[in-house]
Amino acid sequence: MNNNNSSNHSLGASGNHELTLAVRDYECDLQGVVNNSVYMNYLEHARHEYLKSRGVxxxxxxxxxxxxxxxxxxxxxxxxxxxxxxxxxRTRVEQEGRLKFVFLQEILRDQDQSLMLIARITTTALNERGRPFYPEKLVEKFI
Amino acid sequence: MNNNNSSNHSLGASGNHELTLAVRDYECDLQGVVNNSVYMNYLEHARHEYLKSRGVxxxxxxxxxxxxxxxxxxxxxxxxxxxxxxxxxRTRVEQEGRLKFVFLQEILRDQDQSLMLIARITTTALNERGRPFYPEKLVEKFI
Amino acid sequence: MNNNNSSNHSLGASGNHELTLAVRDYECDLQGVVNNSVYMNYLEHARHEYLKSRGVxxxxxxxxxxxxxxxxxxxxxxxxxxxxxxxxxRTRVEQEGRLKFVFLQEILRDQDQSLMLIARITTTALNERGRPFYPEKLVEKFI
Amino acid sequence: MNNNNSSNHSLGASGNHELTLAVRDYECDLQGVVNNSVYMNYLEHARHEYLKSRGVxxxxxxxxxxxxxxxxxxxxxxxxxxxxxxxxxRTRVEQEGRLKFVFLQEILRDQDQSLMLIARITTTALNERGRPFYPEKLVEKFI
Structure with a gap:
């Protein structure tokens, strides 16, 4: 097995969750670079992997x-x-007020550690009627 | 309202269902053309619009x-x-055997009516246990 | 031809550019709704259609x-x-400083005109060396 | 570094190229499973990784x-x-006639090694005028 490290994750020195990925050619567009919308995919996947690493x-x-x-x-x-x-x-989470959970995320290129994107994603939990609520058992795990 | 005809559908002379769409730039890849996987999106959307036109x-x-x-x-x-x-x-459907429904689909470029892609998509219906079955009420509508 | 109005565009009373689209099922995710990243696709496509309507x-x-x-x-x-x-x-553009062009965009659901998303997309132009510059001939067209 | 094996590649006993990936939630659709079009993305990415492993x-x-x-x-x-x-x-390549290169690909689920998809992707090389030709130097590397 030739481990190319292209999708590992770890907790960095800072306590951040870190997920390592590789650009796939179909993610690149007419301009020859990763399309802007694809970063949203990367960020979502990293948030879900963060949650999974916390048992959610x-x-x-x-x-x-x-x-x-x-x-x-x-x-x-x-x-x-x-x-x-x-x-x-890199992903970490902060609570904002009672009902919001803010994911602070950064994307760094491996070859030179340069910062490609900074994101601040504000989330909340909705119950079955679509109302914001505080999912206590979940929050204990991921904050 | 400036109607640009970019997403209309109709029944052609042949009885085929026809859906007109426009390429979106994010669908194009490094090679400067629509990525191969995106045609699967177009074909799926056209099948669902076909079904919708039949009340499904x-x-x-x-x-x-x-x-x-x-x-x-x-x-x-x-x-x-x-x-x-x-x-x-363009989409039409044929039944194959008892349990399969084959969607015959073609994609034509509007400017010159040239044929870009021919597809044959074989589908079946699965029940809640994942077993193929004959969804009689649905089939009456779409075949 | 059965015009379903699913991809027309127009200039609204406000002078905004307006592009009408339909959700495609492949754009929906596990939660049964359009995935967050897909709105970036809609917004990009609307910006490019806005530019095209201005000859760019x-x-x-x-x-x-x-x-x-x-x-x-x-x-x-x-x-x-x-x-x-x-x-x-709905899309309109404002210049910010000398080198930035801000697209103010809104997505409204047709059935009830309710506001689904508000976006503020800040863009700039890069020359062949990757440096921001003022593309005068373009800007005359789209601002 | 917590290696989760989610994107490694290797040459299997059969001489096949093998790329290991993980489903990302945004790839799942209304039916709660990976959308059909996404397999085309997986297969393309695996073909490009195959080529890269051969220096292309x-x-x-x-x-x-x-x-x-x-x-x-x-x-x-x-x-x-x-x-x-x-x-x-898993990916391997066969030449077909003089100008076609067929990628034989399989997708297996890791947990039980069950076969999820079999694909046969026929490719060719086009020169700058869009004509099929035999890219000898490339072919030496990847066949």
């Missing part, structure tokens, strides 16, 4: 009737990933 | 516990759609 | 060596689009 | 004016991958 399975939570939803996404694009790049997504 | 709503059917699934996909790529192209997806 | 072809601009890039994306998710929904994307 | 970089080949294109795709869907699944894509 997103698909199970959804099936149980709790909807974890994004209410705001703020992304700063610093530079573009392209074909052949490996990169890391 | 895919999301409702799924929610009711019936899974309409693809068991085989055969695609011949003749030429590549690219940024700025409008195109039509 | 994104693919041609890219091929000419000018890269129009997103430097910041701010999205507020108000409610979720789902299977069967038709919706409109 | 797809983006560089494209930039050099050679277009490696899919002319036919035949996929048999046996069972559905879903959220949480790890899987392997």
């Amino acid at each position: 399975d997103f698909a199970e939570v959804t099936a149980s009737g709790i909807h974890l939803v994004v209410v705001k996404a703020e992304l700063e694009y610093r530079a573009s990933l392209t074909s052949g790049d490996d990169f890391s997504v | 709503d895919f999301a409702e059917v799924t929610a009711s516990g019936i899974h309409l699934v693809v068991v085989k996909a055969e695609l011949e790529y003749r030429a590549s759609l690219t940024s700025g192209d409008d195109f039509s997806v | 072809d994104f693919a041609e601009v890219t091929a000419s060596g000018i890269h129009l890039v997103v430097v910041k994306a701010e999205l507020e998710y108000r409610a979720s689009l789902t299977s069967g929904d038709d919706f409109s994307v | 970089d797809f983006a560089e080949v494209t930039a050099s004016g050679i277009h490696l294109v899919v002319v036919k795709a035949e996929l048999e869907y046996r069972a559905s991958l879903t959220s949480g699944d790890d899987f392997s894509v």
Whole structure:
């Protein structure tokens, strides 16, 4: 088995969750770089892997009737990933007020550790009637 | 309202269902053309619109516990759609044996009516236990 | 021809560009609603259609060596689009400082005109060496 | 570093190239499983990794004016991958006639080694004028 390290994760020195991925060519667009929308995919996948590392399975939570939803996404694009790049997504979470959970995420290119994107993703939990609520048992795990 | 005809559908002379769409730039890849996987999206969307035109709503059917699934996909790529192209997806359905429904689909570029792709998508219906069955009430509508 | 209005565009009373689209089932995820990343696709497509309506072809601009890039994306998710929904994307542009062009975009669900998403997408133009510059001839067209 | 084996690759006993990946939740659709079109993404990525393992970089080949294109795709869907699944894509290549290169690919779910999909992807090389040709130096590397 030739381990190419292209999708490992770890906890960095800072306590951040870290997921290492590789650009796939179909993610690149006409401009020859990863399309802007694809970073949202990377960030979502990293959040779900963060939750999984804390014992929270997103698909199970959804099936149980709790909807974890994004209410705001703020992304700063610093530079573009392209074909052949490996990169890391760093994720940590902070609570904001009683009902919001903010994922602070960064994407770094592996070859030179340069910062490609900074994101601040604000989420909340909705119950089966679509109302925000405080999912205490979940929150204990992931904050 | 400036009607640009970019997503209309109709029944052609042949009795085929026809859906007209436009290439979106994010669908194009490094090679500057629509990525091969995106044609699967176009074809799926056209099949669901075909079903809807016959009174079958895919999301409702799924929610009711019936899974309409693809068991085989055969695609011949003749030429590549690219940024700025409008195109039509033509769809008709044939029953194969007792349990299979074959969608015969073609994609034509609007500007010159040239054939870009031919597809033969074989589907079946699975019940809640994952077994193929004959969804009689549905079939009456869409065949 | 059965015009289903699912991809028309127009200039609204406000002078906004407006593009009408329909949710495609493959855009929906495990939660049964349009995945968060897909709104970035809708917004990009609407920006490119806005530019096209002003005589600016994104693919041609890219091929000419000018890269129009997103430097910041701010999205507020108000409610979720789902299977069967038709919706409109409204787009207008403001200049910010000398080198930034901000696209103010909104997504409204057609059936009840409710606001699903508000976005503020900050863009700039890069020359062939990747440096921000002022593409005067382009800007005259789209601002 | 907590190696979760989710994107390694190797040469199996059979001489096949093997790429191990994990399902990402955004790849799942309304039916709760990986959308049919996403397998095309997996297969493309595995083909490009296969080529890279033989010293052929797809983006560089494209930039050099050679277009490696899919002319036919035949996929048999046996069972559905879903959220949480790890899987392997096995790839080998055969020449067909003088100008076609057929990628024989399989996707296996890691947990039970069950076969999820079998694919036969026929490709050819186009020169800058869009004509099929025999890219001798490339072929020596990847066949």
